[in-house]
Amino acid sequence: MIIDKLIETSVAKQNPTVIGLDTRIEYVPEHIKRRYFASGIDMKMACEAILEFNRSIIDAVYDIVPAVKIQMAYYEMYGFYGIKCFNDTARYAKSKGLIVIGDVKRNDIGATAQAYATAYLGQTFIDDGVAQNAFDVDFITVNPYLGFDGIKPFVDACKAYDKGLFILVKTSNPSSGQVQDVVTRDGKSIYQIVGQLVEEWGQDVIGQFGYSAVGAVVGATYPEQLLRLRQDMKHTYFLVPGYGAQGASAEDIINGFDEHGLGAIVNASRSIICAYKSDKWSKAFKPEEFYQAARCEAIDMRNDIATAMIMKR
Numbered sequence: 001m002i003i004d005k006l007i008e009t010s011v012a013k014q015n016p017t018v019i020g021l022d023t024r025i026e027y028v029p030e031h032i033k034r035r036y037f038a039s040g041i042d043m044k045m046a047c048e049a050i051l052e053f054n055r056s057i058i059d060a061v062y063d064i065v066p067a068v069k070i071q072m073a074y075y076e077m078y079g080f081y082g083i084k085c086f087n088d089t090a091r092y093a094k095s096k097g098l099i100v101i102g103d104v105k106r107n108d109i110g111a112t113a114q115a116y117a118t119a120y121l122g123q124t125f126i127d128d129g130v131a132q133n134a135f136d137v138d139f140i141t142v143n144p145y146l147g148f149d150g151i152k153p154f155v156d157a158c159k160a161y162d163k164g165l166f167i168l169v170k171t172s173n174p175s176s177g178q179v180q181d182v183v184t185r186d187g188k189s190i191y192q193i194v195g196q197l198v199e200e201w202g203q204d205v206i207g208q209f210g211y212s213a214v215g216a217v218v219g220a221t222y223p224e225q226l227l228r229l230r231q232d233m234k235h236t237y238f239l240v241p242g243y244g245a246q247g248a249s250a251e252d253i254i255n256g257f258d259e260h261g262l263g264a265i266v267n268a269s270r271s272i273i274c275a276y277k278s279d280k281w282s283k284a285f286k287p288e289e290f291y292q293a294a295r296c297e298a299i300d301m302r303n304d305i306a307t308a309m310i311m312k313r
C-alpha cells in the first residue's frame, strides 16, 4: 500500500520530510534563465527553465528525502506548458524513486469529484479497453468541505489504484482559525470534527503500520492543535507544512509524531528551493550552485527534526 511505501522510505532514509517544488520563475537562477530565454521569453521557455531547475533539485536530494510535493498552482500559472511541466517533474521524481504528492487541493460535488479522482488518481477512459493515466502522482491533497460524497470518489480511487490522500484538517495559514477553530454546540472545534471524519473515511485503507492511505494536512504553525489531532487520529498520517518559510520550528512539528517517530511527514518548499538566496547559504554557494544549497538545507532540516525528537524523549 502506498502509505506503507511512504513510511518505509522515510524510515530507510531516516528522514520524515518532503521537499516542496513550489517553483516560480523568479527562483530560477539567471544562468539557467539566460539559456532558455535566448530563443524567446514566453511561457514555454519559462516552463523549460523551471523543469531544469526542478530536475537539478531532485538530483541533489533524491538520496536523502523520501518524497517531493509539487504544488499545482505554480504550474497552472503557465497554462498548458505548466501542466506539462508539473507532469514531467512528477515523472522525473518517480524515476528517481521518490514518492510524489500532487498538491492540487481538489473537491466538488460527487460527480465532479469523480472526474478529479479519475484525473489525478485513476485512469481516464479513452476508447474501448483503452485507459491512460493523466497524471503520475502517488498522493494528492483534497479539501473536505463538501462532505463525504465529495470525498468518496477519491477514497475509492485510492483503493482501486493504490493511491493516497492528504485531506485538509487544520491548515497552516494565519486565518485558518476563522473557520476551522469555530467551536460547535457539542464543544468541539470544526477542525476536530473534520479530523474525526477523516479518521472514519480512511478506515478501509489501513496499511501494515496501522496508518491509513487517507491522511490529513495539519499545519506546523499550530502545535497545540497538532498535538490534539495526533492523539485523536490514531490511524491518520499527517502532512505537516509550515516549517521554514512560514516560521514553524522543529519543536513545533514534533507533536505530529507518534511514540515510534512515525505519523508525520514535514514539508518545506521555499526554505529549500530558495536556500541559495538565504542569508544562511548565499555566502557559501553561488547561484550556479543552488542545488547544493538546497541539499545542505534539506540535511539541516532532517537533522533539526531528529534533534528535536531526541530532546522530546
Ligand SMILES: O=C(O)c1cc(=O)[nH]c(=O)n1[C@@H]1O[C@H](COP(=O)(O)O)[C@@H](O)[C@H]1O
Pocket: 020, 022, 071, 103, 141, 170, 171, 172, 173, 217, 218, 219, 241, 242, 243, 244, 245, 246, 267, 268, 269, 270, 271
Ligand atoms: O496542503 C498543503 O500542502 C498546505 C496546507 C497548509 O495548510 N499550508 C501550506 O502551506 N500548504 C502548502 O505547503 C507549502 C508550504 O510552502 P513553504 O511555506 O514555502 O514551505 C505550499 O505548497 C502550500 O500550498
